[in-house]
Amino acid sequence: MDDxxxxxxxxxxxxxxxxxxxxxxxxxxxxxxxxxxxxxxxxPLGHWLYFLPDARQSAIxxxxxxRRDETGLLPPVPLPRRMWAGGRIDxxxxxxxxxxxxxxxxxxxxxxxxxxxxxxxxxxxxxEIAADGNAAIREEQDLVYRAPAPAGTAIATLPSxxxxxxxAEEVRSVSPDPVLLFRYSALTFNAHRIHYDREYAxxxxxxxxxxxxxxxxxxxxxxxxxRTTPGAAxxxxxxxxxxxxxxxxxxxxxxxREAGEARLWAxxxxxxxxMRAGINI
Numbered sequence: 001m002d003d004x005x006x007x008x009x010x011x012x013x014x015x016x017x018x019x020x021x022x023x024x025x026x027x028x029x030x031x032x033x034x035x036x037x038x039x040x041x042x043x044p045l046g047h048w049l050y051f052l053p054d055a056r057q058s059a060i061x062x063x064x065x066x067r068r069d070e071t072g073l074l075p076p077v078p079l080p081r082r083m084w085a086g087g088r089i090d091x092x093x094x095x096x097x098x099x100x101x102x103x104x105x106x107x108x109x110x111x112x113x114x115x116x117x118x119x120x121x122x123x124x125x126x127x128e129i130a131a132d133g134n135a136a137i138r139e140e141q142d143l144v145y146r147a148p149a150p151a152g153t154a155i156a157t158l159p160s161x162x163x164x165x166x167x168a169e170e171v172r173s174v175s176p177d178p179v180l181l182f183r184y185s186a187l188t189f190n191a192h193r194i195h196y197d198r199e200y201a202x203x204x205x206x207x208x209x210x211x212x213x214x215x216x217x218x219x220x221x222x223x224x225x226x227r228t229t230p231g232a233a234x235x236x237x238x239x240x241x242x243x244x245x246x247x248x249x250x251x252x253x254x255x256x257r258e259a260g261e262a263r264l265w266a267x268x269x270x271x272x273x274x275m276r277a278g279i280n281i
Contacts, residue, residue, distance in 0.1 A: 002078075004075040004077070004110045004121070005110065007074075007075045007107055007110060008107050008108070008109060008110055009106065009107065010073055010106070010107045011073075011104060011105060011106040011107070012073045012104075012105050013102065013103070013104050013105075014051050014102075014103050014105070015100070015101065015102050015103075016050040016051050016101045016103070017050075017098065017099070017100055017101060018042050018047075018050060018095055018096065018097055018098060018099045018101055018131065019097070019098070020097050020098070022046075022049035022050070022187055023035055023042065023043070023046055023049065023097065025049075025183075025186075025187050026043070026046060026049060026187060026219075029180070029183050029184060029187065030219075030220075030223050036223070036226040036227065036230075037226070038094065038233075040096060040097050041094045041095060041096055041097065042094075042095040042096075042097060043226070044091060044222050044226070044234050044237065045089075045215075045218065045219050045222050045237070046095075047095065047101075047129060047137055047139075048188060048215055048219070049187055049188065050101055050103075051101070051103050052188060052189040053066065053189055053190075053191075054189075060191065062204075063080065063081075063082070063192060063193055063194075063200075063204075063205075064190075064191035064192045064193040064197075065082060065191070065192055073105065073107070074107075074123065074143075075110065075123070077121055077123075077145045079119060079120075079121055079145035079146055079147055080145075080146075080147075080148055080205075081145065081146040081147070081148065081149065081205055082143060082144070082145050082146075082192075083143070083144055083146070083214065083241065084141065084142070084143060084213075084214045084215060084241070085122070085142040085143065085144040085214070085240065085241050086142045086214075086238075086239050086240035086241055087139060087140055087141045087142055087218075087238070087239060088139070088140045088236070088237075088238045089137065089138070089139045089140075089236065089237045089238070090137065090138040090139070090235065090236050091136075091137060091233075091234055091235055091236070091237070092135050092136055092137060092138060093131070093134055093135065093136045094131075094136070095129075095131040095136050095137070096131065096132070099131035099132045100131070100132055100133075101129060101130070101131055102129070102130045102133075103127055103128070103129045103130075104127070104128045105125055105126070105127050105128075106125070106126045106128075107123065107124070107125060107126075108124045108125065108126045108140065109122070109123070109124040110122070110123050110124075111124075118146070118147030118148075119146075119147050120144055120145065120146055120147075121144070121145040122142060122143070122144050123142075123143045123144075123145070124140055124141070124142050124143075125140070125141045125143070126138075126139070126140055126141075127139040127140075127141065142240075149204075149205055149206025149207075166256070167256070168252075168254035168255055168256050168265075169255055169256050169257060170224065170228045170254070170255040170256075171252050171253065171254050171255075172224050172227075172252065172253045173250050173251070173252050173253075174220060174250065174251055174252075174253060175248075175250045176212045176245065176246075176247050176248070176249070176250075176251070177247060177248065178196070178210060178247055180216075181195050181196065181210055181212060181213065181216070181247060182195075182196055184213055184215075184216045184219075185213065188213075188215065190213065194207060194210065194211040195210060195211055195212075195213055196210065197210075198210050207244060207246065208246050209246040209247050209248060210246065210247040211244050211245070211246060211247075212244070212245040212246065212247065212251075214241045214275070217241070217245060217266050217274075217275050218237075218239045218275065218277060220253055220266075221239070221253055221255075221264040221265075221266065221275070221277045222234070222237065222277075222279070224253040224255055224264065225255060225262050225264060225279055228255060229262070229281075232281050233281065234279045234280065234281055235280045235281060236278075236279070236280040237277065237278070237279050237280075238277060238278045239275060239276065239277035239278075240275065240276055240277075241274070241275050242273060242274055242275060242276065243268070243272060243273075243274040243275075244274070245266065245268060245274050249268065249269055250269060251266055251267060251268050251269065251274065252266065252267040253266060254266070254267055260280065260281060261278060261279060261280050261281065262278070262279040262281070263276075263277075263278055264276070264277040264278065264279065265277065
């Protein structure tokens with residue numbers, strides 16, 4: 001695999017405004033009349049609705065992501081399949097609705113690995129977000145690039161998927177249909193075809209159907225926590241995707257509490273943990 005170490009340390013700065021419209025869309029998606037967060041503030045993980053990708057249509061590749069070349073922030077990785085594998089987020093200060101936002105993104109690490117399915121490349125991005133000039137959110141985002149899916153196979157789960165993580169205090173079931181996936185992709189301007197083009201998801205990337213977005217699952221886990229813990233103000237959120245969830249297959253949002261923190265996970269119909277998360281309050 002090519003050496004991408006020279007890309008470590010690259011950075012870009014983007015600006016946006018914490019407008020209210022996407023927050024109303026997120027509340028509707030989560031089946032609320034309004035956000036569960038404090039009034040006039042961006043809810044936890046709501047910052048994912050800003051700094052959206054804006055590549056021109058002529059620059060979009062076959063998978064729906066911008067084509068990778070030497071001009072972008074991310075390296076021109078030839079591995080075709082890309083997923084958001086996890087992240088760690090510190091909420092440093094509230095983000096007021098209407099605040100002027102600045103995000104500085106830096107490539108922190110690039111790590112090649114060899115997995116059971118072939119070559120992997122992990123890229124860690126660090127985002128520093130300020131609201132009206134004040135440090136508000138610090139985030140590390142893990143992306144993984146993977147080799148093509150073997151011809152004629154369907155990926156039902158990843159090798160790292162664990163059995164159910166144990167008893168949960170609070171459980172809520174979600175039935176992910178194509179409308180839910182489409183609305184979240186629209187909110188985040190995510191054009192990755194595995195979330196809306198079933199023929200592509202199955203034929204080109206080897207999934208059993210449309211794939212539920214990792215950030216959507218993380219957002220649903222955060223929402224599950226906020227629904228069951230009124231008034232809570234998360235200080236830190238971590239999550240890691242362990243296996244894909246497919247449209248049409250109901251899954252559970254699970255929560256258990258310990259002193260000062262909550263443990264969350266998504267559980268598929270077979271009882272396997274597909275994403276794990278933690279919240280410090």
